[in-house]
Amino acid sequence: MAELAALEDPKARAVNEKHGDDHGVNLGKLRALAKRLKTQQELARRLWATDDTAARLLALLICRPKAFERAELDVMLREARTPKVHDWLVSYVVKKSPHAEELRVAWFADPDPVVAGAGWALTTDRVARKPEGLDLAGLLDVIEAEMGDAPARLQWAMNHCLAQIGIEHAALRARAVDIGERLEVLKDYPTPPNCTSPFAPVWIDEMVRRKGDE
Structure with a gap:
């Protein structure tokens, strides 16, 4: 969370907020962080639980899509109220789920x-x-x-x-x-x-x- 806070960029936040997204992290830098962390399912769950948009986006990049139960994905979707989190959850996780x-x-x-x-x-x-x-x-x-x-x-x-x-x-x-x-x-x-x-x-x-x- 401290690393994500350090990546906060007011200009990025201003652009994102125009699209309904409440975070200020450059997505390229977010992807670079995810690449370094690699797949970590339990960390992904903990990041999701923070209810922070940038943390949730990172969670979706480092999770293991097939590890989620159906009910868990249903709850996650109903919790995902910002467009980018919603889109990434569907595209990166649910589509790859059994x-x-x-x-x-x-x-x-x-x-x-x-x-x-x-x-x-x-x-x-x-x-x-x-x-x-x-x-x-x-x-x-x-x-x-x-x-x-x-x-x-x-x-x-x-x-x-x-x-x-x-x-x-x-x-x-x-x-x-x-x-x-x-x-x-x-x-x-x-x-x-x-x-x-x-x-x-x-x-x-x-x-x-x-x-x-x-």
């Missing part, structure tokens, strides 16, 4: 929109890597009906799933683009030069073009 599919199903229908967003993120991962068994048309039905009025983080996760379906599945591409055009979610999102817009129709077209999958 409980990922069970949690995907459970979280997908959760009444808490932040938890549901994690369910959608795991679903998007399956759309890309293992779509067998998913009702993709049914997912588009839900997106079409609910994405426009969804809370911000859930809306972002549903939009990513919409784009992924359009990118990966040519038979559903036209419908995915149509849904995106009608709902206009993230249409005006500020996008830096040389970055792809998160507006689904633009995102889909750009990624399909890169793949050469017309």
Whole structure:
């Protein structure tokens, strides 16, 4: 904790707070610290228990994803209220867990929109890597009906799933683009030069073009 405090950078904190994250540690320096510590599951658990955002991010970098029980991951997700901790927990830990599919199903229908967003993120991962068994048309039905009025983080996760379906599945591409055009979610999102817009129709077209999958 003392090392993390020493890495505090007011400029980094100012940038992070614009994105809803309450820590001031440069992520490059955090990763360097994690590389030095290597995998330490018990230290990871102790760091998580501090409820400090920088400590939790470090915990997610040095933990052993397969060592967590399903119930433990569920509690951790509900405790992870800052965007970066939430995203890293899902991407770096839950996706590598043997409980990922069970949690995907459970979280997908959760009444808490932040938890549901994690369910959608795991679903998007399956759309890309293992779509067998998913009702993709049914997912588009839900997106079409609910994405426009969804809370911000859930809306972002549903939009990513919409784009992924359009990118990966040519038979559903036209419908995915149509849904995106009608709902206009993230249409005006500020996008830096040389970055792809998160507006689904633009995102889909750009990624399909890169793949050469017309």
